[in-house]
Amino acid sequence: MASLLTKNERQLALGISILLALVGLAMAGAGDDRAYAAHGILIMVFGVGTAFLTISGYHAPEPPEGRLAQYYDDPSKVGIVLAMGWAVFGMFIGDWVAWLLAYPEMTFDAAWSSFGRLRPVHTTGVIFGFGGNALIATSFHVMQRTSRARMPDQLSPWFVLLGYNLFCILAVSGYFMGLTQSKEYAEPEWYADIWLVIVWVTYLVLYLRTLARRQEPHIYVANWYYLAFILVVAVLHIVNNLAMPISLTQAKSYSAFAGVQDAMTQWWYGHNAVAFFLTAGFLGMLYYYLPKRAGRPIYSYRMSILGFWGITFFYMWAGSHHLHYTALPQWVQTLGMTFSVMLLVPSWLAAANALLTLNGAWHKVRDDATLRFMMVAALFYGLSTFEGSFMAIRPVNSLSHYTDWTVGHVHAGALGWVALITFGSIYAVVPWLWKRQGMYSAKLVEAHFWLALVGTLIYVFAMWNSGIIQGLMWRTYNESGTLAYSFIDSLIAMHPYYVARAIGGLFFLIGAVIGSYNIWMTVRATREDSREPIADRPVPAVARDRALQSGE
Amino acid sequence: MSVGERDPHTGHAMTGHEWNGIKELNTPVPKPVWFFLTATVLFSVVYWVLMPAWPLGVTYTKGLLGIDQRTRVAGDLEKAAMKRATWTGKIEDMDLSTIQADAPLMQIVREAGPALFGDNCAVCHGTDARGGKGYPNLTDTAWLWGGDPETVAETIRVGINASHDETRVSQMPALGRDQILDRNAVLNVVSYVQSLSDSALATGGQADAVAAGKEVFADNCAACHGEDGRGSIDMGAPNLTDGFWIYGGDRQSVFSTVWGGRQGTMPAWESRLTLVDRKILTLYLLDLGSVRQ
Numbered sequence: 001m002a003s004l005l006t007k008n009e010r011q012l013a014l015g016i017s018i019l020l021a022l023v024g025l026a027m028a029g030a031g032d033d034r035a036y037a038a039h040g041i042l043i044m045v046f047g048v049g050t051a052f053l054t055i056s057g058y059h060a061p062e063p064p065e066g067r068l069a070q071y072y073d074d075p076s077k078v079g080i081v082l083a084m085g086w087a088v089f090g091m092f093i094g095d096w097v098a099w100l101l102a103y104p105e106m107t108f109d110a111a112w113s114s115f116g117r118l119r120p121v122h123t124t125g126v127i128f129g130f131g132g133n134a135l136i137a138t139s140f141h142v143m144q145r146t147s148r149a150r151m152p153d154q155l156s157p158w159f160v161l162l163g164y165n166l167f168c169i170l171a172v173s174g175y176f177m178g179l180t181q182s183k184e185y186a187e188p189e190w191y192a193d194i195w196l197v198i199v200w201v202t203y204l205v206l207y208l209r210t211l212a213r214r215q216e217p218h219i220y221v222a223n224w225y226y227l228a229f230i231l232v233v234a235v236l237h238i239v240n241n242l243a244m245p246i247s248l249t250q251a252k253s254y255s256a257f258a259g260v261q262d263a264m265t266q267w268w269y270g271h272n273a274v275a276f277f278l279t280a281g282f283l284g285m286l287y288y289y290l291p292k293r294a295g296r297p298i299y300s301y302r303m304s305i306l307g308f309w310g311i312t313f314f315y316m317w318a319g320s321h322h323l324h325y326t327a328l329p330q331w332v333q334t335l336g337m338t339f340s341v342m343l344l345v346p347s348w349l350a351a352a353n354a355l356l357t358l359n360g361a362w363h364k365v366r367d368d369a370t371l372r373f374m375m376v377a378a379l380f381y382g383l384s385t386f387e388g389s390f391m392a393i394r395p396v397n398s399l400s401h402y403t404d405w406t407v408g409h410v411h412a413g414a415l416g417w418v419a420l421i422t423f424g425s426i427y428a429v430v431p432w433l434w435k436r437q438g439m440y441s442a443k444l445v446e447a448h449f450w451l452a453l454v455g456t457l458i459y460v461f462a463m464w465n466s467g468i469i470q471g472l473m474w475r476t477y478n479e480s481g482t483l484a485y486s487f488i489d490s491l492i493a494m495h496p497y498y499v500a501r502a503i504g505g506l507f508f509l510i511g512a513v514i515g516s517y518n519i520w521m522t523v524r525a526t527r528e529d530s531r532e533p534i535a536d537r538p539v540p541a542v543a544r545d546r547a548l549q550s551g552e
Numbered sequence: 553m554s555v556g557e558r559d560p561h562t563g564h565a566m567t568g569h570e571w572n573g574i575k576e577l578n579t580p581v582p583k584p585v586w587f588f589l590t591a592t593v594l595f596s597v598v599y600w601v602l603m604p605a606w607p608l609g610v611t612y613t614k615g616l617l618g619i620d621q622r623t624r625v626a627g628d629l630e631k632a633a634m635k636r637a638t639w640t641g642k643i644e645d646m647d648l649s650t651i652q653a654d655a656p657l658m659q660i661v662r663e664a665g666p667a668l669f670g671d672n673c674a675v676c677h678g679t680d681a682r683g684g685k686g687y688p689n690l691t692d693t694a695w696l697w698g699g700d701p702e703t704v705a706e707t708i709r710v711g712i713n714a715s716h717d718e719t720r721v722s723q724m725p726a727l728g729r730d731q732i733l734d735r736n737a738v739l740n741v742v743s744y745v746q747s748l749s750d751s752a753l754a755t756g757g758q759a760d761a762v763a764a765g766k767e768v769f770a771d772n773c774a775a776c777h778g779e780d781g782r783g784s785i786d787m788g789a790p791n792l793t794d795g796f797w798i799y800g801g802d803r804q805s806v807f808s809t810v811w812g813g814r815q816g817t818m819p820a821w822e823s824r825l826t827l828v829d830r831k832i833l834t835l836y837l838l839d840l841g842s843v844r845q
Contacts, residue, residue, distance in 0.1 A: 292572075
């Protein structure tokens, strides 16, 4: 791997690795609490590891000039493998948490396996580990193809990918040790947050530099979405994580915000994480892999434009619908609700644009499970955006809020939309990246599709039922005007649905394991497809000139 | 590809853009999209006019309907209280024993009791109020501090070993651990205590231990539990002869209790529940006990 870097890049990589290892050493040495010191050791080991990787190819000759006539796909390949690893891990923890809710003794009397710690391990594992790696890997692939330009250098994609995974590992290992700043989906403490800022800004710069080198007159829709994802996530992450550490040698920090301002900042972040991480990023994926796999043109350029600006503009206002009927001033709730209602139109526009793109390719949807993954993902995108706008209406929210309906809604989006579009895109891109004729087994892709679909449906239907029953039980009164049910009554009523949910999750997990196996076997297969498509190359002459200027 | 090219399948015009084989149609945005966009924007504008909506520096637009969620929820609470007032006044004013004789009021107690108990008491005493190890069964005949309505209500009000100023206080000393008794004496007194509810022990193989334990008991335990071991509701000392056990009646459990002592806690509810709620809980429990027996 390191032998493919230029000599300058190797020096820089070694320097960064050593610096990282030293920072880790300092944290381990000076740390006042054990978890912080443990993280120091983890960072140090990571830095030493990347240093050794660099040294292993340090004295190799300069990589051949010919590389500049090809796209740089190694980071995408590693990213996809990492994404599948995180998927299996995050979904395993998720299903464990699901069984834990049905059978509380499954926490086995250990602190690290209590619900409060496992739950963020699950959410971070699937959203950031699985989703984030898939987004980084596919964005590298898509931005080069749609710009017809190779990435400007070979070090920054590795820095982004590996640095991002270091962040995920710090986050997850921190939760197990009890480290959290108690902000949902932004749990990691200050040092991990600062590290992510460095990584993310590098990502943004890398993306912009590649786009600047493009050999196409226009910037493709997928890139608008990927860029919105990178840019806005940077803004969200920085603002929501503004905090003062109690000491440079301790993990604990205090947020810059307090009270209802803190809640509002958190849900502005939280909802836009849904919008720009889980929606915009994956729409970028959809807009490239779906038309590519279907072999059809995008149905409407105009719908792409209207959808993009509608989604990015309206989403920014919607976060306060997470705080209906709270101490948040009512006018903020009004804005959150009304913008959520308007948001439905551009959301459906994007879903419709994807489905109408399949006009003329429906026979492929029938025969090709990979394309079917993407088609069903677009349907679930439409379903969950409708549900989201509906639940943002205040009177509806008074029933649905704090119930499992919210959990069901999130998973309709996370399983049905995010995971299905990711699996579809990965099944499409893996044979292209590794230059294979196709996946190792089309039957296993088909099996994965049905497991994922059935699992999602069981999950979502179980949570719709349990959420609505819960909401109704909490607001049912006796003749005399007293509550008809205690909280624990509603919990007992949830039990069968919790078991059903855990079974649905198990289906989904098994599907992900099968998918990982299939991908691994495809990667290991030796039958190379030597007929590399001619179109899958950057513009060679220009790429060489520019690369010489920037990286070397 | 040239501008003006058409997609053979749909007949729509193309934009002339192409990226890595992906082309685009220049299909106009369908009419219903504009309709729904206009409709949702109109809905929002109307909603903004009617409801609190836009910030204006230090204030905000209040909305033509003049609705404010704080006054609304206060009003709703008042309405709910009014609805309940038909019977809450009676429960507040009447004696517990008088309420027990009032069938319609007891019907309300039976309706309201389970949710109150489930949300506040079931965590320790169990959803069925039968308790568990360390938490007394509230449906049997054994009451640590007395089982008449007024006393039960008082226990709920002030708690046991709680933070309330008037809380009931009770402690079983750690007779073994604090070296008040040696190990042998503890073992003997355990045999004696068990014999109080299991007379077969006094004549069996443990007869000597029981006899020795009796003396230990008289010197160390009788002050609280009474000469006959029947306990004292004034001190919250349990009756040891009735076969009901809070921490278990097997030899190991009784030994642990005598050796290490006990000091159970029940929170005081005066500041957490209203008088009406506490009275409902009292009546609900006593009713539950009388039904179960």
